[in-house]
Amino acid sequence: MSVLEAKNLYKNFGAVEVLKDINLSIDEGDFLVLVGPSGCGKSTLLNITAGLEDMSAGDIMIDDAVVNEVPPKDRDIAMVFQSYALYPTMTVEKNITFGMKVRKVPQALRKEALERVAGLLHIDHLLDRKPSQLSGGQRQRVAMGRALVREPRIFLFDEPLSNLDAKLRIQMRSEIKQLHQRLGTTIVYVTHDQTEAMSLATKIAVMNGGVIEQLGAPQELYDTPNSVFVADFIGSPAMNFIKGQVVDVAGNASFVSTHKGTDVRVPVGHYGFTEQPVEGQEVILGVRPEYITSNATEHQGVASMNFELTPKLMETTGFDQHVLFDFCGGEIAGRFSSKIEVVINQPQTVHIDLSTISIFDGKSERRI
Amino acid sequence: MSDQTANVARAGGKRWSPILLRGLLFLILGLFVLYYTLPLFVMVVTSLKSLPEIRQGALLGLPKEIVLDAWSNAWSEACAGVTCVGLKPYFWNSVVLVVPAVIISTAIGAINGYILSMWQFKGSNIIFGLMLFGCFIPFQAVLLPMAITLGKIGIAGNVAGLVLVHVVYGIGFTTLFFRNYYVSVPIELVKAAKIDGAGFWTIFGSIILPMSAPVIVVTVIWQFTSIWNDFLFGVSFSQGDNQPITVALNNIVNSTTGVKEYNVDMASAMIAAIPTLLVYIVAGKYFIRGLAAGSVKG
Numbered sequence: 001m002s003v004l005e006a007k008n009l010y011k012n013f014g015a016v017e018v019l020k021d022i023n024l025s026i027d028e029g030d031f032l033v034l035v036g037p038s039g040c041g042k043s044t045l046l047n048i049t050a051g052l053e054d055m056s057a058g059d060i061m062i063d064d065a066v067v068n069e070v071p072p073k074d075r076d077i078a079m080v081f082q083s084y085a086l087y088p089t090m091t092v093e094k095n096i097t098f099g100m101k102v103r104k105v106p107q108a109l110r111k112e113a114l115e116r117v118a119g120l121l122h123i124d125h126l127l128d129r130k131p132s133q134l135s136g137g138q139r140q141r142v143a144m145g146r147a148l149v150r151e152p153r154i155f156l157f158d159e160p161l162s163n164l165d166a167k168l169r170i171q172m173r174s175e176i177k178q179l180h181q182r183l184g185t186t187i188v189y190v191t192h193d194q195t196e197a198m199s200l201a202t203k204i205a206v207m208n209g210g211v212i213e214q215l216g217a218p219q220e221l222y223d224t225p226n227s228v229f230v231a232d233f234i235g236s237p238a239m240n241f242i243k244g245q246v247v248d249v250a251g252n253a254s255f256v257s258t259h260k261g262t263d264v265r266v267p268v269g270h271y272g273f274t275e276q277p278v279e280g281q282e283v284i285l286g287v288r289p290e291y292i293t294s295n296a297t298e299h300q301g302v303a304s305m306n307f308e309l310t311p312k313l314m315e316t317t318g319f320d321q322h323v324l325f326d327f328c329g330g331e332i333a334g335r336f337s338s339k340i341e342v343v344i345n346q347p348q349t350v351h352i353d354l355s356t357i358s359i360f361d362g363k364s365e366r367r368i
Numbered sequence: 369m370s371d372q373t374a375n376v377a378r379a380g381g382k383r384w385s386p387i388l389l390r391g392l393l394f395l396i397l398g399l400f401v402l403y404y405t406l407p408l409f410v411m412v413v414t415s416l417k418s419l420p421e422i423r424q425g426a427l428l429g430l431p432k433e434i435v436l437d438a439w440s441n442a443w444s445e446a447c448a449g450v451t452c453v454g455l456k457p458y459f460w461n462s463v464v465l466v467v468p469a470v471i472i473s474t475a476i477g478a479i480n481g482y483i484l485s486m487w488q489f490k491g492s493n494i495i496f497g498l499m500l501f502g503c504f505i506p507f508q509a510v511l512l513p514m515a516i517t518l519g520k521i522g523i524a525g526n527v528a529g530l531v532l533v534h535v536v537y538g539i540g541f542t543t544l545f546f547r548n549y550y551v552s553v554p555i556e557l558v559k560a561a562k563i564d565g566a567g568f569w570t571i572f573g574s575i576i577l578p579m580s581a582p583v584i585v586v587t588v589i590w591q592f593t594s595i596w597n598d599f600l601f602g603v604s605f606s607q608g609d610n611q612p613i614t615v616a617l618n619n620i621v622n623s624t625t626g627v628k629e630y631n632v633d634m635a636s637a638m639i640a641a642i643p644t645l646l647v648y649i650v651a652g653k654y655f656i657r658g659l660a661a662g663s664v665k666g
Contacts (some may be wrong), residue, residue, distance in 0.1 A: 052559050085556035089578035098574070099564030136626035146560075 002064070003028050003186045004154055006261075009058035011044055011210075014263050018044050020210045022058070026203060029185045035197040036207035036233070041156055042190045049188060050156050051075050071192075073103075078147035079156040082163060084139045086131040090322065093127040096145050113240075117149045120179075137168045144176075148183075157189040161196065161339060173199060194234050198222070206230045223356065231286050231358055237322055240292065240332040241364065242285045246277045249310035253277070255359070256284050257328040259307075264328060266352075267303050271359060275368050282362030287320065291353040292334030303354040310347045325350065369440035383467045392435065415439060422630050438631035442639055447617035455639050457609070458616035462596060462643075465527050469534040470591045476581065477542020477587060482572055485550035486558050490495050496547060502540035507644055518660070519606060525607045533605055534595045542587050549583035550576070576629040593644045601636070613640045 002025040009022035019041045026032045034042040047053040051072035059066050067075055086095050093114060100110045118124045119190070121141045131139055140160065147155055160176075161169045177200055180187055191197055197204050199217045206213045206221065206229070214226040218234075225231035231239045244257030244264075252269035277283065284364055313324040320335050323342050334350060336342060361368050392644040408418070410427060417431040444454035459635050484496045514533055515524065523529035553576070561571045613618075617640045621633050 042395045050559075050563060052562065072559075077563065079560065079563050081556040081560060083556050084552050085554060085555065085560040087561070087575050098561075098566075100663075102565040102570060120524070146564075 001027060003030070003062065004032075004188065005059075005061040006045070006049070007059040007061065008049065009045070009060070010056045011041070011048060012055070012056045018210050019048075019055075022212060022214060024205055024215055026186065029131070029184045029186055029202075031189065031200055031202045031322070033189045033191060033197040033201035033204050034207055035194060035204060035211075038192060040207040041210040042192075042207050045078060046079075046156055046158055046190045049154075050077055050079050076153040076155075076301060078150045078152040079154055079158065080143045080147050080160045082159040084131070084143040084163075086139060086142055088131055091128050091130055092123065092134070092142050095131070095142060099146070099150055113149045113151075120148065121145050134292075136164050137172065138350055140164065144179075145159050147186045148179075149269055153186065155185055155187045157187065160189075161191070169196075176200065192231075197235060198234065204234075206233055208233075223284075224294075224367065225358060226367050227285060228286070228360050231360070235288060237289050237335075239286045239288050239358070242287070242328045242330060242332065244283060244285060244328065245280050245361070246283050247280060248360075249277050249279050249281075249296050255283065257285075259328045264304060264307075267285055268354070268357065268359065270303055270334060270355070273359070273368055277359075277368055281368070284359035284360040284362055284365065286360060287332070287352060287354070289333045289335045290358065291356060292332060293351050294334075294336045294340045294349070295351060295352070305352050305354065307350050307352065308347050309350045311342050311344055314342050314344060371448055411634045415442075415631050415638055417628065417631055419629060431585055435631075438635040439639070441629075441632050442620070442635040446620045446629075446636060447623055448616055449623050453488050453574060455613060455616055455620070455636055458611055458613045459639065461527070461606075461610060461616075462613040465530050465534070466592060468593050469531045469538070470588055472531070473535045473538035473542050473652050474584065474587045475593055476539055477544075478546045478577070478584070479572070480539065480543040480547075480574055481546025481550050483548045485522070485553070486555060486576070487568070496543070499540045499543050502537075503544065507537075511600070511604055515604065525605065526610055527606075530601065530605050530610075530612070532590075533601050534598070537601075538591050538595070541590060543581055545587045545590070546580070549580065553579065582654060582657055589651055589655050592647050596644050605631065 005025040006022050009019055010017070011019035022045060024032070034045060036042050044053060044136045048055050050072060051067070052170060054273040055068065057272060059068055061067065062075060062077075074238045087098065090098065095116055096117060097110050100113065105113075114127075115124075118127060121144060123138065123141050123145060126134060126142070127278045131142070134142065144159070151280060157176075161172055164317075173196060178187075180200075189197075203215065203219050204218055204221055208229050214221055214230045221230060221234050225234060225239075228241065232241075242253050242255075242257055246253055246268070247256055248254050252267060253271070253273075257264045268285075307327070309325040309327060311323045311325060315339060318338065320338050321340075321342060323334050323336050325332055325334070342348070359368055360366060392407055395561050413429070413431055414422060416434045416436070418433070418435045418437070431629075437615045445452055446454045467656055480499070484492050518524040518532070519531075521532075522534065557575055558571055566574065589593060596612075597614060598612070599614040599618065602615045603618075606612065606615065617636050620636050
C-alpha cells in the first residue's frame with residue numbers, strides 16, 4: 001500500500017504542457033525529493049498533490065483513495081512554503097495553533113500539541129513574538145512547527161531552504177533529516193538544489209520539462225543515471241561527457257574518439273550495456289570527476305588508462321582540487337588530491353579509471 | 369596652470385553650492401507654504417473680526433478684538449434663503465450621509481480587492497479594468513441616469529439615495545486601493561490558510577483584514593474627503609432638509625440681505641472644512657505610509 005500515488009497525471013496551462021504523464025508512488029516513511037531546473041513542473045506537482053491546483057487529467061491518491069476532488073484541508077497534509085507564509089499579524093503561538101483553532105480542536109489539546117512542537121523545534125522562547133521579529137532560521141522553524149503540529153499523513157515542502165544563507169541552509173537541512181529519522185514521517189520535498197536532494201532523499205525524482213526523467217534512490221541515480229540530463233544534474237562537479245563511437249561490439253567492445261588528431265581507444269568490454277549497441281554507434285561516454293585523478297595507484301579498477309593532458313584551469317576546495325583539461329574536443333574535469341602540485345599549461349599524466357562509467361546513446365541521450 | 373585654476377574653482381564651488389542650493393530650496397518651499405496657507409489665514413482672521421473692522425479693509429491684518437459671534441451665527445442662525453437655522457442641521461446631515469457611505473464603500477472595496485487579487489477567476493482582470501474605468505467617468509455623465517434609477521427604486525431626494533450614489537461611485541476607487549495593496553501580499557498566505565482548513569471568510573477576517581490597517585486608513589481618508597466635499601451629487605439628489613453641508617454653505621453665502629457678512633461666510637466655510645482637515649491631521653501620517661506601503665514588501 002502506498003501513501004501517495006500519482007497516476008498518469010497531466011497539467012496544461014492553456015497550450016503549455018507543464019506536466020506530462022507523471023507516475024510515481026511512495027511508501028510510508030519515504031522522503032521523496034522532486035528535483036529539477038526552474039520551470040520543470042516540480043512545484044506544480046507539489047501544489048496539485050496539496051490540492052491547491054487542479055490537474056488536467058490523471059489521479060492523485062492518498063492511502064489508495066482518489067483525492068482529486070478533496071479540498072486541501074481534508075487531505076491530511078501539511079505544507080511548508082518557500083516564503084514560510086507565516087501569518088504576519090499573529091504571534092508564533094497563534095500561527096502554530098491557527099489550523100487547530102479553525103478545525104475546532106479543544107483548547108487543552110491545542111496547548112499540548114503546541115508545547116510538544118515548540119519543544120521539538122526549540123522555539124519555546126519565541127511563542128509571543130510576531131514573525132517580523134524573527135530571524136530567517138527562526139521563521140523556518142515556526143513554519144515547520146505549523147506543519148508538524150498537525151501530525152499529517154504527508155508533509156509537503158516547497159523549497160523551504162532557498163531563502164536561507166548557505167551555512168544556515170546546511171544546518172536546517174540536517175535538522176530536517178533528523179526530524180524525518182526521528183518521526184518517520186512521509187515527506188515530499190521540492191528543491192532545485194541537487195546537493196539537498198542527495199543528502200535528504202530516500203527517493204529522488206529528477207524532473208525535466210514536465211516529465212520524470214528518473215525515479216530512484218540517490219545512489220542509484222548517481223551511479224546509473226538514465227540519461228545525460230540526470231547524469232549532468234546529479235553530482236557536483238558534474239559528470240564529464242566525451243563524444244565518440246563504440247566499435248568491436250561483437251568482441252571486446254571499445255569506445256573510440258579523437259584527441260588532437262590521434263585516435264583514443266578506450267576498452268569498455270566490462271560495461272554492462274542495457275541494450276546491445278550497433279557497430280560504430282555514436283555514443284557519449286560519461287565519467288565522474290572523481291575517477292579522473294593524478295595517481296594510478298588510487299584506483300585498482302577493472303580498466304584504466306593514462307593520458308598526457310594540459311591543465312587549463314584549477315579550482316581548489318581545500319580537500320581536493322578540480323582541474324580542467326581539454327580532451328577529445330570537449331572539456332573534462334578531474335578531482336586531484338590537494339597534495340599534488342598542478343601547474344597551469346604544463347602537461348601532466350592524468351589517470352582515468354573506467355570501472356564506473358556510463359554510456360549514453362549519442363542521439364537520444366538515454367543510457368544504453 | 370589652467371587645470372589648476374579649474375580645480376580651485378571646483379573646490380570652491382563644492383563648498384558653496386550645496387549651501388546656496390539648500391537656501392534656494394527653502395526659499396521656494398517657503399513661498400509655496402505661504403501661497404497655500406494665506407487663504408486659510410485670511411479665512412480664519414476674517415471670521416474672527418467684527419463687520420465694522422472688516423469694512424476698514426485690512427484683509428491680512430490680525431483682528432483688533434477676537435469676536436466669536438460670526439461662528440455661533442454661522443452654526444445656528446445664518447439664513448439660507450428664508451430658513452435661518454445656520455449650518456448645524458446640515459452638518460449632521462453630512463455626518464449621517466458620510467459615515468455609512470464611507471463604511472459601506474470601504475467594506476465593499478476591501479472584499480472586491482481581496483477577491484480580485486487572491487481568488488482570481490476567469491475574467492477577473494477584465495472586471496477590475498472596468499471598475500477602474502468607472503473611476504474616470506465624470507460626475508456629470510451619471511447625473512441623469514442616476515436620478516432616474518433613484519426614482520425607480522424610490523429613494524430619490526433622501527439620505528439613503530445619496531448614500532447609494534456615493535457608494536456606487538466610490539467602489540471603483542476603494543476596489544483599486546485594496547486590490548493594489550493585496551497584490552503585494554504573498555499568495556502563499558492564502559494557500560497556507562487553505563491547508564490549515566480556513567475558508568474564504570475566515571482567511572479574510574483572521575489573516576488578510578488584520579494586515580490591512582494602512583490601506584483602510586488611506587481609503588477612509590479618501591472616501592471621507594471626497595464624499596464630505598461633494599457638492600454636485602448633494603445639490604442634485606437631495607432636497608430641503610436633507611441637503612449636505614456643502615449645499616447649505618453655498619445657499620448661505622449666496623443669500624444676502626443687505627450687508628454682506630463676510631465674517632459669517634468665512635466661519636461657515638471653516639465649519640464645513642474642519643472635519644476633512646481634522647481627518648487629515650489625525651490620520652495624515654498613516655495616509656502617506658499607506659500610499660507607500662504598496663511598494664514595500666510585506
